[in-house]
Amino acid sequence: MAPTFFSFFFCCVVSIYLTLVPFAVANSEGDALYAFKQSLSDPDNVLQSWDATLVSPCTWFHVTCQDNSVTRVDLGNLNLSGHLVPDLGNLHSLQYLELYENNIQGTIPEELGNLQSLISLDLYHNNVSGSIPSSLGNLKNLRFLRLNNNHLTGQIPKSLSTLPNLKVLDVSNNNLCGPIPTSGPFEHIPLDNFENNPRLEGPELLGLVNYDTNCS
Incomplete structure (x- = not known):
């Protein structure tokens, strides 16, 4: 009798655990997105549905989920201002972070390098400043990185040259x-994608220049 009872008890515990885990993940992702919302100015109330009291962010507008995990955040061209938050690095299933054509300011958090599932990061046409984090070189699934038309400074991290799937990189107008x-991937990226960076040297200078660790 005892083995049967303990087997039944164990099965019940496992069943409860498997039921609760997706909600725990959804809650942590909801916390991350709500922290981002709190950092933003939203004059058109496009984030009105981002309600921290809901169990899952999967019902929020501009958020897409798969298997109860956030896979897309689509906030392009929505008249948002504010800044990125490190909490975004907790969206471990995120594949698309679309924030283009807003007025996002501040720096790109190093924590975005934790988004191992990320395929596309679009921050173009904002007012992002500071350097490109070398941690983005951890994003082995990244295919599209568009950072053009911002106020980024410093070097292009050499870590980006190790990204095996990067197809599109645009850092022009910084x-x-x-x-x-x-x-x-830099062997196949057009030089136009680097234009209008006054102190950026092209690959034709290979062997003639060294990385300037003091450039900013």
Whole structure:
């Protein structure tokens, strides 16, 4: 009798655990997105549905989920201002972060390098400043990285040249400096995607210049 009872008890515990885990994940992702909402100014109330009292963010507008995990955040061209928050790095199933054509300011958090499932990061046409985090070189699934038309400074991190799936990189119209990496995906990225960075040197200078660690 005892083994049967304990087997039944164990099955009940496992069943409850498997039921609760998706809600725990959804809650942590909801907390991350709500922290982002709190950092934003939203004059058109496009984030009105982002209610922290709901169990899951999967019912929120501009959020897409799969298997009860957030996979897309689509906030492009919605008249938002504010800044990115490190909490976004907790969206571990996120594949698309679309924030283009807003008025996002501040820096890109290093924590975005935790988004191992990320395929597309679109921050173009904002007012983002600071450097491009080298942690973005951890995003081995990243295919599209569009950071053009911001106020980014510093070097293009060499870690980006290790991204095996990167197809599109656009950092034009910033204030980047130093040479453009020439290996990995950079071999196939058009030079137009680096234009209008007054202190950025092209790959034709390979072997003639060294990375300037003091450029900013």
